[in-house]
Amino acid sequence: MGSEKVVIIGGVAAGTKAAAKAARENQDLEIVVLTMDRHVSYAGCGLPYYIGDVIREEKELLVKRPKDFRADFGIEVIIDTEAIKILPADKTVLAKDLNTGEKRSFAYDKLVLATGASPFIPPVEGAKLGNIITVRTVREATAVKKLLSERDIKDAVVVGGGMNGLEIAENLFLKGIKTTVVELAPHILPAHDADIALNVQKYLAEKGIRVLAGTAVKSFIDDGNGDVGAVAAGEELLKADLVVLSVGVRPNVNLARECGILLGSTGAIAVNEKMETNLNGIYAVGDRAENINLITDRHVWYPMGSTANKAGRIAGINLAATGAEDTMQGVLGTSVLKLFDLNIAKTGLSERDARALGYKVETVLVPAPDRAHYYPGSREIVTKLIVDRESRKVLGGQIFGEGVVDKPIDILVTAISFGATVDQLARLDLAYAPPFSTALGTTIVAANVMMNKLAGKFTGVGPLALKEKMAAGALLVDVRIDKEYFVRSIPGSINIPLRRLLERVDELDREKEIILNCKVGLRSYLALLKLKGLGFEKVSILEGGLVAYPFETE
């Protein structure tokens, strides 16, 4: 009885996870991993930090070397080798040694496709000039580090303001390089809602990173030596001796498509919940495989390291065929990133997505401290909750601030995974001690505000709608004390401190729409209650107050 042969194409997160898990499940398997790279099992998400010297040594990024797989799991890893053809009828993979050009064939009983995704190179003139790079592999990141140490790079342009592009921009900036981010979409972090992303944009500008959103790159211009010297973006010419392209990735599906494996509507490989493709014995995992969105039940393609690891593990269990089975649950497209001291997290549907899908959407924007205000290190975060008014279910959340955001986003992830309503969210018995949280915690505070809003206790105006409202005649009344108002206020607002509201109420025109604002929204809410008690009808509050206001103040 020959042992079953498993071939895995691809050697980063999902591929090596599938290999290691399969080996642990079933020691009789004969497992081969083929990879085009020299490195396997490396920390792809750590590459921006390696460039920025937050992570100093290449070896810190390498989780396991090929020989570790042999020693610990009996897995053979074959590097510098490209799989060039799959022959499903023969259950064979043809591969080529990238150094010698020699071809070899590998027989398989089970095949796992884990070749990931490749960076998209925009079809722009000059894109092949020197010092225009992508950063997806340890090899590429090491090349960037070498460039930075050998040449006096002064100006960098990062094309693409998604999460990875921004992480790279931060790390280049921290190396003393003047850095500009160019994003085609109307704002950076295109998957996030504008009210969140514009706050991040403002923060980056304050830190010194220039952001050009809604701007197309027209061409890359030669410095005379075949390297990039400038970038034509929108109407500007940006000096640049280094360009990083980070405009997204495309799943590597050619190998699969050529042998008859079906793709899904997203362009990635279609798999069932066991990570099986349409061809018997062939699995697909990682950045090349589709997922199901847990809320909408639609196919999505989120190329994320966390999903890749889970999928790899599940494929490993299923292909080991020991009787055990595991299946992939839908995903929520959860993300988190850190830029300088700002943390930004997202899960579930954005407000924009939810509206496009036809939900009756309600949102709130709620600043609150991440731990007891008197405990050292307490920082404000802003929570945006997106809820379906009919079912009261939480559809998504976005959180940003210098405080802790990964905890509350993971609470939302867990709650949404179980179909939580905002009412259930408000009742969670979360952990409290002053070094960790406030008594209720930001999640419950946001849920309480949402419950008040759903109950009609107040109406809110989002920061993006404010200008238009004011142009149409609405009066913005800042109810903070005068000391706060004089330090920083929204242009066009007038100041009536909450405690003087009753005596000064005659200054307000009852016919006009009145929008109340304060720092976080609490005093606005108290002012709204007072004005409503006095019979004012057209009163609302500025959602998120000054803390979440993403535009210029004075």
Next chain:
Amino acid sequence: MGSEKVVIIGGVAAGTKAAAKAARENQDLEIVVLTMDRHVSYAGCGLPYYIGDVIREEKELLVKRPKDFRADFGIEVIIDTEAIKILPADKTVLAKDLNTGEKRSFAYDKLVLATGASPFIPPVEGAKLGNIITVRTVREATAVKKLLSERDIKDAVVVGGGMNGLEIAENLFLKGIKTTVVELAPHILPAHDADIALNVQKYLAEKGIRVLAGTAVKSFIDDGNGDVGAVAAGEELLKADLVVLSVGVRPNVNLARECGILLGSTGAIAVNEKMETNLNGIYAVGDRAENINLITDRHVWYPMGSTANKAGRIAGINLAATGAEDTMQGVLGTSVLKLFDLNIAKTGLSERDARALGYKVETVLVPAPDRAHYYPGSREIVTKLIVDRESRKVLGGQIFGEGVVDKPIDILVTAISFGATVDQLARLDLAYAPPFSTALGTTIVAANVMMNKLAGKFTGVGPLALKEKMAAGALLVDVRIDKEYFVRSIPGSINIPLRRLLERVDELDREKEIILNCKVGLRSYLALLKLKGLGFEKVSILEGGLVAYPFETE
């Protein structure tokens, strides 16, 4: 039409929360808060940090002053006033001014009892000596601070090793005071399981705080001036010029009981989910009211700030009687605390509780880094999961380590609140980026280990059972590399590194029970798979490895 009168007895978390919420809900209410204290709405959970000067000013602890309640909510707060009798038939509360002795009566339509809990004073000889104190109020904490600044306090004994006692011990120690904790129960943190609590005990000892667990205080000894000079505890006489009593609190229920309000089986006031007592129009909230445990559906009494705040809010909504209603969900007894750089969190049932309740319990003890191992600041935490083998539901969790524990405990809180199985826990799409998490995250890693254990892929030996097993002849085999073994190992273990296991397998007696250990458990698991592959039958792994091992190593 006169407005409805609301009287609230008690002015800390739950009482002021109920008052403020009721005022916001219904501006027609006439609300009076009676409190025996001089301070209202203070941060009770911050008191230990105030003693340790982490929080420097008394005023930082005071969330709102009485005059703020008047200005913002129209609420009248009457300080230094004790409610001495409730007359339900007359809907009246009799109260006494503690300064003048003057009596006043307050009519109510709705009454909220929020007088909290009082520290328990153990009936031990000498308990009334000077410098033997409890720390439940700002007044008491300020008195301790004064004592520390005016007298040269050198030795402190904290009686009671619960969360509050340990927080106080840490803060006294940080002030340079030699501190000993005396706990009657077999280990500190009596609500936690021993395998967790003993690790905390070991950590405190390493930091320099002496812990005497399983030790009764026999008497407090006069220093000759009417102040405490020493504590007789167990067989020892401990020098002490300051004693803090922190042996728990008892709900203040006399006032309620005398007027016919029913208590529950826990001794606290029985309330329904709207926080109503058995008497019409009388609510009870905070540290004096019972709750329902969400898992067991039994009545419990967890005097926690987070629960008090939620209950206050719910009572406020319900008594405002605007048509809106809110109800309390069950609680999980969630807690978190920080001691030096060690964080300890707990939710749901402990292993001990779960076994006592008759569940078919399975547990795992899983160390894992809290963020990417290569990202600066990455720290190990240990997750204990407690699961019901039959339903596969998560019953509880305990987490400790120098890394982030409040995030994973809140994920467990949320999951348990929705009746999650361990399989569902393993599939959560949690947020991942290197500064925040590993690709899977500690929760999912622990869930995966539990799934392996439930599937019979390994059997574990808990650290508490190890000694007995070894005494009965089991062989402890440490499979780390020799360099690691020589630095630190468990007494009696032998070293066979994982990668040399196959060549040295003849050194192992197949008839003996073999327990494998390594740093975190992963290499032990690989070794177990290898040995099982070779036909070994009596092999298990030391749960939690050296990281979670709470006893002396060499």
